[in-house]
Amino acid sequence: MITKPTLLIDEFKCKQNIANMFARSKQHHVTLRPHFKTHQSLEIGQWFKNVGVTKITVSSLDMASYFAKEWQDITVAFPVNILEIDVINTLVSKITLNILVEHKDSLEFLEKHLTHKINFYIKINIGNNRAGLRHYDLESIESILAFAKQSDKLNFIGFLGHAGQTYKCRGKAEILSVHYEAKTKLVTLKEQFKDTYPNVIASYGDTPSCSISEDFSGIDEIRPGNFALYDVMQAQIGSCELKQIAVAMVCPIVAIHPKQNELIIYGGGVHFSKDSINDKDHGTIYGLVVHKTSNGWGDIIPNTYVCALSQEHGIVKIPKTDINNYKIGDTILVLPIHSCMTANLMKAYYTLNGQVISMQS
């Protein structure tokens, strides 16, 4: 019996999301190298293996070490942290490890301390303005390539970009426009190096673009991650429908405030994270409440949402007319705003038939 905040996973929805994205990758002749930072689970990883995925992406060397038990080709999509050279050397002796580089200093360090050959991408900023070199910064790119050429440990495999700016989009038209601009930067760059590096690839990713675009021309691999679970934020962006969201949090009702039209739930920032969206009707919201069904959950309950979160408390706004539908000791089901951060906090999933799916601890 569930007695406290618990993250449910609808296995069917999750497997469907995985199958859909794999089918899209086949249709568009790109390799799907899914990002596993969202689900962080070897067991869910198996669901990807079952459809034919063989290469993955993670966001830290810790996560690479965890997944290296079952995966032979892992990209750490984060600027290489040279302080973790011992972890890198352990991994590179066992699996195909691909890292991200954006400065010659990192390569110089690696050249000195690596015990085995490593693959690297050059990280390109294709508009997200977080990590990476500008796509027009050919001087820095050439300097990295010139250094790597003299080394037999440093194997350049491609350019990697993340169009994270699609997270600011609302609706498919906007996503497609941002996607096209970002993709063009990456593909144009690749074309410039095609003569010298005929095998160079363009690695591209982000759930919104990969969920809806029909144009991946020039792209060789895609690295979406969130799509396996989706969340309210992705539905707001336009990447998915609410019914595709594969996780929901069970939260006990601990107090009811009829005059304020509020429920107090056990479920706070330590469960959901504090990621929020701005909803046009309700302002800042931290989760949407859905109907319970005999085998999981159904549609959202209109005008019923988490309006505030503190460490362990959540406040749920409900319509005045619904107040008698709830009582202390009931549980409600809440779709999270950002499933990556929520899963990271919960450290386990429960399937709809009560099995525990473990995650990286």
Place this chain on the structure above:
Amino acid sequence: MITKPTLLIDEFKCKQNIANMFARSKQHHVTLRPHFKTHQSLEIGQWFKNVGVTKITVSSLDMASYFAKEWQDITVAFPVNILEIDVINTLVSKITLNILVEHKDSLEFLEKHLTHKINFYIKINIGNNRAGLRHYDLESIESILAFAKQSDKLNFIGFLGHAGQTYKCRGKAEILSVHYEAKTKLVTLKEQFKDTYPNVIASYGDTPSCSISEDFSGIDEIRPGNFALYDVMQAQIGSCELKQIAVAMVCPIVAIHPKQNELIIYGGGVHFSKDSINDKDHGTIYGLVVHKTSNGWGDIIPNTYVCALSQEHGIVKIPKTDINNYKIGDTILVLPIHSCMTANLMKAYYTLNGQVISMQS
């Protein structure tokens, strides 16, 4: 050697913060029942025992179970979650457990299912507008008390309020004004029940009020928690000086973008949480960078702050003139915005001489 995001604790500062709050409680003749949801560590708990603390507060029954190994009197400052009746019965057979009630329905359930006597406070909303009954809702209060009177398992011990609205204050004058209003609500209520319940107490808490007020008249116990570590948010509110903050995150520099005056650090939302403050000069910020010293850290580095966080990445803005002070593979030290959420994510502290302090897992 530290190679990835690591939460340092300055044991001296933390012990000083604890000693200061304990001295304040003695001076004002109130019992200090500190909230342990901030540090979540048995070992740090010992530092409180060493100054004379004997009673504590936690925010969940899980946390109560963890601390029950070493503490005999624990208040769970969260509306009682009746679904966890088995945990409650286990705890109440071993320690003095004090819970929060705000509805007769919860008491009815407890009366039926409790195996031992339990202490309860009535939770009062003294202005924070999260959990609790309004201080003027005497009808609901009387209904709870009437029910409890007929039970030999339900022992009413007092009224409990949390003036969390002080978190919206800026500066001491504002905190004191909010504190006075909140405290008056709680104390006035207690006075109304003094004749019938001569031992009833008023339990009050929140780090801002408890850190700076000199007026606790009518209050019997205080439950601040954050003060042991403090953080940038508390400094902005006016509860502490930046130099009292007892934790800082070590973050490796993984990329440098001189044209943008930015460092990319390994340190993101899965380390800090996404709590932020609005800084008058820099807008939304997620952490302040401090100078490293031979034995910890010193003052903040002017105009050097975390301006964005994603899952694992942080972006640090630095003054143009400082760009040569940093190189890839260095680490920087960042004061967190909200130490409770940061500690909850990191699950361990490292002292300045390299010892690991474990937390509830």
